[in-house]
Amino acid sequence: MSRAVSRTPAGAVADGPAHCPIPWSAELLALGQRYGPRLAVRDAHGELSYAALSRRAHALADWLRSVSPNGNGLRVGVLLHNGRAAVLADYGIAAAGGCIVHLNPAYSAQELAWCLRIAPVDLLLTEPALAGRTAGLDVPVHGFPDDAVLDARPAPPAPLPAADPAGPGRILFTSGTSGPPKAVVYSHYKRWLAATVLRAVLPYRPDGSGVLLMTPYVHGASMLARAYLDCGGWTTLLGGARIPEVEAALREPGLAAMFAPPSVLAKLADAFAGRSYPMRCVYSGTQPLSAALFRRAAAVFGPALRVTYGKSENLNPITVLDADDCAALYGAAEGEPAGCCVGRAGPGVEVRIADDGEVLLRSQHMFDGYLTAQGWQPHPPAAWHGSGDVGRVDEAGRLWLTGRKNQIINTGGYKINPDEVAAVIRAAPGVADAMVVGVASEYWTEIPVCGYVPAAGAAPDEAALRRAVGHLTSYKQPRLYVPLAAIPVNAMGKPSAQGLRDYIAAAYRLQDGPHPELHARERA
DSSP: OOOOOOOOOTTOSSOSSOOOOBOHHHHHHHHHHHHTTSEEEEETTEEEEHHHHHHHHHHHHHHHHHHOTTGGGOEEEEOOOSSHHHHHHHHHHHHTTOEEEEOOTTOOHHHHHHHHHHSOOSEEEEOGGGGGGGTTOSSOEEEOOOHHHHHHSOOOOSSOOOBOTTSEEEEEEOOOTTSSOOEEEEEHHHHHHHHHHHHHTOSSOOTTOEEEEOSOSSTHHHHHHHHHHTTTOEEEEOSSOOHHHHHHHHTSTTEEEEEOOHHHHHHHHHHTTTOOOOOSEEEEOSSOOOHHHHHHHHHHHOSOEEEEEEETTEEEEEEEEOHHHHIIIIITOSSOOSSEEEEEEOTTEEEEEOTTSEEEEEETTOOOEEEETTEEEEOOTTOOEEEEEEEEEOTTSOEEEEEEGGGOEEETTEEEOHHHHHHHHHTSTTEEEEEEEEEEETTTEEEEEEEEEEOTTOOOOHHHHHHHTTTSOGGGSOSEEEEOSSOOBOTTSOBOHHHHHHHHHHHEEEEOSSSOEEEEOOOO
């Protein structure tokens, strides 16, 4: 038995011109018929052909429709690790005309409960390894059906009814860097349009080639997987950047690309230093890219790095920096560029810089609205979205991101862009990564503190870091330095300024004043 859930008001999701129903089921059937025995998905437990993907996803869709009181409007929470089940759930829920609610397996029980409070679901699909997270949730929880169960289910009528274009088709959650996560809603039409635009800007047609995905199957990873699958390519899904598994995947015949945000790229560049795994494309984004990291990665994977910019509210592509531009800007750079270049606007996207430097966005495939604790908050179709990022557009029409509005540090009345300072420190010899945050101070308001990760084989050297920032205006120079094993990240895998502040507070005692100091706390 499923329960009815609260929903966005009827007709509130896709205001504007009417659109044709979205034939997810028919599209999937066509893929299965066209590519049949060809490899579609590989994970640690086996492979899935296109024919099996279509058959099992439709069996899942039929089962979902049989248990749903909402018919074509079923809303399904998906809490799964990377793997074939995540892909089947993605295609199956769409084929059923339902709405997938992406839940990150890295969420804590409290975060999971919050997400399901603001975006309640009819049922939740999960796996045994994550069952403990779902205890106490007021939602019907189902284990994801295994292959034998799906194969034994009679084939449903084909194709299944097309989805209501105005109905919710996808819900995902913001990263929570500026408060509790919000649920971001896309109609079926907007979801279909975003997928179409992404395929249009791929650097090559993936037909017959593969892409390696290591980050959770939410947000960009899921979209890139479907882009390859919808074009006859295949995807290998790993449960993280575990080096032996990554190396084995890189040796798979036909693997041409991978998605690796800078934090993952840095790990791989260090692990594979001195070796060569040429890639046709290394998709990156979500974090600032440094010139030093570009050069280390290019030495291993070739000059194939391609940067895209996306937001929960405006999925990839907002802007695209192709490999040639990326190599020209970062490959020959002396020092660090002033910001992170993310390229030119994609099809149907407008970018504008506000008077205060905030990047404003508007696109054809932008989100429809938020679900929050206060209810449904629609995004007017023609309205601009304030990204929270600070940036500029250069003379070549490329967007540069230079910081975040809510992370500007106020120290003694001076304003500091932490990303500007962190970029200088990342370029210093012996540094693998760095982040600069403001730590609360009665004397200074905030104290700029640098958390840094020494490069492999290098010892922490605070004196060298102070020399590296010596050319900056004095108030921009961090007062304190903290060596780290890794930059803290949030559940979405993005660097977390609050996580770094929490670590500093737990590991050190601040001695405030005109010359602040950090004193390590004694371990219990």
